Amino acid sequence: MGECANYPSLAGRCVFITGGATGIGAAMVEAFARQHSQVAFVDLDSTAAESLCDRLESETGTRPWFQQVDVTDVPALQNSIKQAVNDLGPLQALVNNAANDRRHSPKEVTPQSWRDCMAINLDATFFAAQVAAELMGEANSEAKKQGGSIINFSSINALLGPSNMPGYVAAKAGIVGLSKALAADYGDADIRVNAILPGWVVTQRQLDTWLTPEAEADWMEQVSLKQRLLPEEVASLALFLAADDSRMITGQSFTIDGGRT
Numbered sequence: 001m002g003e004c005a006n007y008p009s010l011a012g013r014c015v016f017i018t019g020g021a022t023g024i025g026a027a028m029v030e031a032f033a034r035q036h037s038q039v040a041f042v043d044l045d046s047t048a049a050e051s052l053c054d055r056l057e058s059e060t061g062t063r064p065w066f067q068q069v070d071v072t073d074v075p076a077l078q079n080s081i082k083q084a085v086n087d088l089g090p091l092q093a094l095v096n097n098a099a100n101d102r103r104h105s106p107k108e109v110t111p112q113s114w115r116d117c118m119a120i121n122l123d124a125t126f127f128a129a130q131v132a133a134e135l136m137g138e139a140n141s142e143a144k145k146q147g148g149s150i151i152n153f154s155s156i157n158a159l160l161g162p163s164n165m166p167g168y169v170a171a172k173a174g175i176v177g178l179s180k181a182l183a184a185d186y187g188d189a190d191i192r193v194n195a196i197l198p199g200w201v202v203t204q205r206q207l208d209t210w211l212t213p214e215a216e217a218d219w220m221e222q223v224s225l226k227q228r229l230l231p232e233e234v235a236s237l238a239l240f241l242a243a244d245d246s247r248m249i250t251g252q253s254f255t256i257d258g259g260r261t
């Protein structure tokens with residue numbers, strides 16, 4: 001990828017990212033840090049998170065704010081967002097990225113495993129948005145309107161409906177509807193809500209788990225752009241949606257999949 005765009009409206013502004021330790025989340029932590037945003041993130045994986053913070057601190061001079069939080073623990077998640085705003089200043093953007101795409105056949109789903117799947121893939125997004133909107137609303141009423149942007153991660157699987165992940169697909173389809181609904185609820189406070197639907201993004205975990213040469217050849221046959229989709233490219237879309245450059249865009253879903261759908 002060539003040089004990335006520069007978004008002056010992101011400099012110095014607080015951006016909160018869930019699941020920022022690895023994969024697309026880590027690419028977004030880095031991308032916002034390089035825009036000189038005040039980056040806060042949470043993740044379960046504190047080892048990967050601390051090593052990302054070490055690297056970014058040595059490369060940019062600023063250490064991202066990190067807390068080890070399970071986003072399915074709603075009070076802990078909401079308190080963490082409040083704490084980050086307290087430490088770093090008014091919230092410009094929330095990126096709801098953490099998810100779990102564990103495969104499961106319909107047969108093996110139990111009421112508890114279904115609830116667990118919704119807790120990570122849908123509920124956390126709503127409850128993070130709820131507290132973020134409250135904080136963005138408070139900041140807005142103080143003086144000048146500053147607005148805010150909430151970016152929710154869906155997936156092209158919400159459109160394609162592949163087998164062996166009914167809970168994940170249902171949750172990711174729910175994210176599209178939720179983003180539209182919250183855009184309507186929060187528009188008066190100048191808070192925008194949009195969804196990103198990535199295609200197959202080549203993260204380390206995908207390389208380790210699913211990306212066999214056969215599977216990749218199959219994917220390449222189905223896309224228009226015959227190149228790997230990288231986490232950095234998804235991060236570029238998140239930067240645009242968080243910045244003031246997209247200030248009249250809300251309630252939309254953005255697919256980034258090299259032309260798969």
Ligand SMILES: NC(=O)c1ccc[n+]([C@@H]2O[C@H](COP(=O)([O-])OP(=O)(O)OC[C@H]3O[C@@H](n4cnc5c(N)ncnc54)[C@H](O)[C@@H]3O)[C@@H](O)[C@H]2O)c1
Pocket residue numbers: 018019020021022023024025042043044045069070071072096097098099100101120153154155156157197198199200201202203205206
């Ligand atoms: N990678 C892809 O091909 C792809 C495709 C479509 C959509 N997406 C979506 O993009 C987003 C990021 O994808 P990814 O591949 O980087 O995800 P990933 O599963 O590799 O990483 C998610 C991060 O969230 C963290 N996490 C998981 N459960 C958590 C919890 N309960 N609390 C806190 N942190 C937790 C993980 O430790 C990890 O760092 C997800 O919403 C995913 O559904 C990814």
